[in-house]
Amino acid sequence: MIIVTEEAKRIMHAAARAALPEGQSLRLETTRKRGIEGPQQVALLIEEPEEGDEPVEHEGEPLLYVSRRVSAAYNGCVVDLEWTPKGPALRIGPPPADRDART
Numbered sequence: 065m066i067i068v069t070e071e072a073k074r075i076m077h078a079a080a081r082a083a084l085p086e087g088q089s090l091r092l093e094t095t096r097k098r099g100i101e102g103p104q105q106v107a108l109l110i111e112e113p114e115e116g117d118e119p120v121e122h123e124g125e126p127l128l129y130v131s132r133r134v135s136a137a138y139n140g141c142v143v144d145l146e147w148t149p150k151g152p153a154l155r156i157g158p159p160p161a162d163r164d165a166r167t
Contacts (some may be wrong), residue, residue, distance in 0.1 A: 065118070066092075068143045069158065073122040075145055075152055076108075080127065089113050092143075093131045106134055106156055137161050 068076075080090055095105045101120050114120070117129035138156055146155045 066120075066135055066138055066141055066143060066156070067144065068120050068128065071145045072143050072154055073120070073127055076154075077122050077127055084110060084132055087112065091117065091129045091131065092134045094133050094137070108154060123133070131166065 071089075078091055084090070087161040089112065091109045091113060092106055092110055096106050113129040114131065116132045118135050120128040120130060122128075139145055140159065141156050142159045143154055143156050145149075146153050
């Protein structure tokens with residue numbers, strides 16, 4: 065299971081409200097699954113959820129779907145918001161040392 069911080073959920077929710085076409089969702093998937101060359105990475109895509117995806121809810125509604133591949137490869141990791149010189153970005157990594165990722 066992947067944990068998504070509340071701050072990351074808020075920014076994804078705002079982006080989804082502004083940009084998602086009807087019937088589409090935010091989805092975490094591996095770049096290799098999508099045929100993108102280079103080292104495998106996690107991509108935030110706008111597309112329909114697939115069977116077996118793990119939903120992540122925000123305010124009682126599905127916000128994001130996590131593919132089985134991403135969920136298995138990053139089990140226990142945290143998706144968080146990170147501020148960069150280019151603006152906000154999402155990062156996925158291990159939970160902070162003081163937090164149990166499964167809670």
